[in-house]
Amino acid sequence: GKDDADDGGVVVAQISKNKRVSVRSWSGKVMVDVREFYVKDGKDLPGRKGISLTMDQWKILRDNIKAIDEAIKENT
Amino acid sequence: GKDDADDGGVVVAQISKNKRVSVRSWSGKVMVDVREFYVKDGKDLPGRKGISLTMDQWKILRDNIKAIDEAIKENT
Numbered sequence: 001g002k003d004d005a006d007d008g009g010v011v012v013a014q015i016s017k018n019k020r021v022s023v024r025s026w027s028g029k030v031m032v033d034v035r036e037f038y039v040k041d042g043k044d045l046p047g048r049k050g051i052s053l054t055m056d057q058w059k060i061l062r063d064n065i066k067a068i069d070e071a072i073k074e075n076t
Numbered sequence: 077g078k079d080d081a082d083d084g085g086v087v088v089a090q091i092s093k094n095k096r097v098s099v100r101s102w103s104g105k106v107m108v109d110v111r112e113f114y115v116k117d118g119k120d121l122p123g124r125k126g127i128s129l130t131m132d133q134w135k136i137l138r139d140n141i142k143a144i145d146e147a148i149k150e151n152t
Contacts, residue, residue: 013140015133023147057091064089071099
């Protein structure tokens with residue numbers, strides 16, 4: 001479909017001009033990928049900068065949203 | 077303090093043995109960094125794999141938590 005990333009995953013959120021959050025299955029594991037993309041020959045390709053999170057890692061990040069927002073406030 | 081990352085930021089969440097979420101100010105901008113770390117000479121150093129998000133980018137990610145969790149369900 002139109003939301004499919006070129007790596008077979010699904011793009012869930014475009015967070016900047018060249019950064020995306022996508023979800024994909026890889027070797028039977030679901031991963032959340034936060035990554036830069038670039039365009040080559042009309043194709044969107046994953047860039048070097050980014051990180052793939054396993055479900056365990058994603059859940060810990062998600063459970064720490066409030067703590068992250070508090071740290072942001074303290075640093076602003 | 078003990079929670080300070082070596083780059084001057086604050087480690088908010090350890091999401092795996094070698095991955096962390098930290099918040100830091102950089103050139104007057106607050107960034108959320110999701111990144112691998114490694115130990116060298118007893119110091120924790122930021123690794124190559126990771127991504128730094130501006131406040132705008134972080135907010136979009138945060139506002140898409142539900143959509144990410146739904147995409148995970150569909151891929152599981």
